[in-house]
Amino acid sequence: MKILASACLMGENCKYNGGNNLSEKLLEFIERNNAQVVTVCPEVLGGLPVPRVPSEIVNGNVTNREGVSVDREFRAGAAEALEIAREEMPDLIVLQSRSPSCGVKEVYDGSFSGRKVPGKGVYAAMAAEAGFSVVDIEDL
């Protein structure tokens, strides 16, 4: 099988704080299924730097903690990551929880206070809408 995964889950240091979310669970899943893996980081594909100011979806518009809109970068990166998915045609897309790009079932509420609400990040929403099977790493 082939999966497409958030790059940070595979140990790439592409998170806003320069770190990663390396997931043993994902590595085990890959080994168990002898899976081929493609990684994407929609935010880096959108031209955002590492590290970067953290962002949340504020009234539908991705905005960083300093109040600057990064919506265009997020949407451009998500569109590019969707193109990669269309080229690669993975059986499953596995994404990092609660990211404003990759979150599959919940995201932060836009108040930068740690509160979560049901919803999807920009990339997770696009990929699901395009018909891909998208799963949160927590539910893998």
Ligand code: SF4
């Ligand atoms: S955009 Fe996705 S892949 Fe990139 S750091 Fe955030 S959660 Fe990880």
